[in-house]
Amino acid sequence: MAAKSSAQKPDPEMAPPKPQTVKRAGLAGLLKDSLSHQVGQHREMQPNEADEQGARMAQPLRVDLIDPNPYQPRMSFDAEEIEELAQSIDELGLQSPITVRVKGERFELVTGECRLRAHKVLGRVMISSFVVQIDDETSAANALQENVQRKNLSDFEIFNSIMRMRADFHSSKTIKQKIKISKAHLSRIDAFEVFTPGALEILRKNPKIMGSNTAGALRSALNLLPELNKTAIDDAFCKALRDLTSNKIKQNAFVSAVLSQLGVTKTPKPKAVSSDIQREGVTIAYVKDTKKERVICLDRKEFTEDQLNSIWDYVKSVSPTKKE
Known part of the structure; x- marks a missing residue:
C-alpha cells in the first residue's frame, strides 16, 4: 500500500526576501543635502589658521x-x-x-x-x-x-598690505602660501609701485578710487617713455588723482590725464624689436616683439625633447587662466 505524500508548507524563514522599495529623495531632501554641501564648502573657505595648532x-x-x-x-x-x-x-x-x-x-x-x-x-x-x-x-x-x-x-589696500609685509618680513614666501591671488592679478597689483610718494598718500586716503587694471596700464605707458623728471611725474600723478577723486575725470581717462600733464600728446606704442638668444656663440632662439605679441622661436635641434617640455610646462605655470 503506497504511502500518501503530504504537501510540505514552506518555511517562512527560508523564503527569499521581498525586494525593498527604494524611496526616491523628495525635493525637500535634495534641498537639505544641497544646503549641507554648501555649508560645508563655506566652512572650508573660511580662514582656519588655528588648524596648525590642533x-x-x-x-x-x-x-x-x-x-x-x-x-x-x-x-x-x-x-x-x-x-x-x-x-x-x-x-x-x-x-x-x-x-x-x-x-x-x-x-x-x-x-x-x-x-x-x-x-x-x-x-x-x-x-x-x-x-x-x-x-x-x-x-x-x-x-x-x-x-x-x-x-x-580694494586692489590698492592689497598692495599696501603686501608692501608692508615685504618691508617688515623681507620675504614673500608666506604671502604666496597664504594669499590666494592669481599671478596675473598680483602682477597688476604690483603696478602701484610706479606711483610717487605724494600720489601714494592720496591713494591711502582714497584707496577705492582706482583698480589694478588702471595701475597696470599706467605702468605700461610709462615704460615706453624716456626718463622723466621725478618732480614732474609726482605733479602729474597728484593732479590726475585729485581730478579722479573729485570726479572731474573717470578712471578710464586717468592714464591719458597723466600723460597729458607730462606733455605727451600721443600714447606711445611699443616698437617691434627682435633679439637673438645665443649660447657659446650659437643662436639657439630669437625673440620678436610686436604690438600685440611676443614670439619666442626655438631651434629644435639645440634642445632635447625634455627641455622643450620643461619650457612648455613653465609657460603654462606662469600663464593666467583667465582675464581679471
Whole structure:
C-alpha cells in the first residue's frame, strides 16, 4: 500500500526576501543635502589658521582686552556695514568666532575686525574667540587673506598690505602660501609701485578710487617713455588723482590725464624689436616683439625633447587662466 505524500508548507524563514522599495529623495531632501554641501564648502573657505595648532575651541574673551591687528589691510570701515553686521549678530548670534593671539597680558586680533567692531556697537562685554599661537608674519598674512576672501578689499589696500609685509618680513614666501591671488592679478597689483610718494598718500586716503587694471596700464605707458623728471611725474600723478577723486575725470581717462600733464600728446606704442638668444656663440632662439605679441622661436635641434617640455610646462605655470 503506497504511502500518501503530504504537501510540505514552506518555511517562512527560508523564503527569499521581498525586494525593498527604494524611496526616491523628495525635493525637500535634495534641498537639505544641497544646503549641507554648501555649508560645508563655506566652512572650508573660511580662514582656519588655528588648524596648525590642533583642535580649535572657542572661548569668551573680554572685548576691552583685545587690541587691533597692526597689519589690518583695510584703510577704512563702512559704518553702515558695521551697523548691519551688529544687527545680524544681535538677532542670530555670532556665527564665526574671531581669532586672536596672546600679546603679553592682552590679546591681539588676527581676524575678525568687523565682528569685533560690531560687538562694540552692541555694547557687548564678551566675544567668542579662537586663541592661536602664530608669528607676526602669519598673523599679517591671515588678516590679508580674510579680507581678500570676502572680496571687499580694494586692489590698492592689497598692495599696501603686501608692501608692508615685504618691508617688515623681507620675504614673500608666506604671502604666496597664504594669499590666494592669481599671478596675473598680483602682477597688476604690483603696478602701484610706479606711483610717487605724494600720489601714494592720496591713494591711502582714497584707496577705492582706482583698480589694478588702471595701475597696470599706467605702468605700461610709462615704460615706453624716456626718463622723466621725478618732480614732474609726482605733479602729474597728484593732479590726475585729485581730478579722479573729485570726479572731474573717470578712471578710464586717468592714464591719458597723466600723460597729458607730462606733455605727451600721443600714447606711445611699443616698437617691434627682435633679439637673438645665443649660447657659446650659437643662436639657439630669437625673440620678436610686436604690438600685440611676443614670439619666442626655438631651434629644435639645440634642445632635447625634455627641455622643450620643461619650457612648455613653465609657460603654462606662469600663464593666467583667465582675464581679471
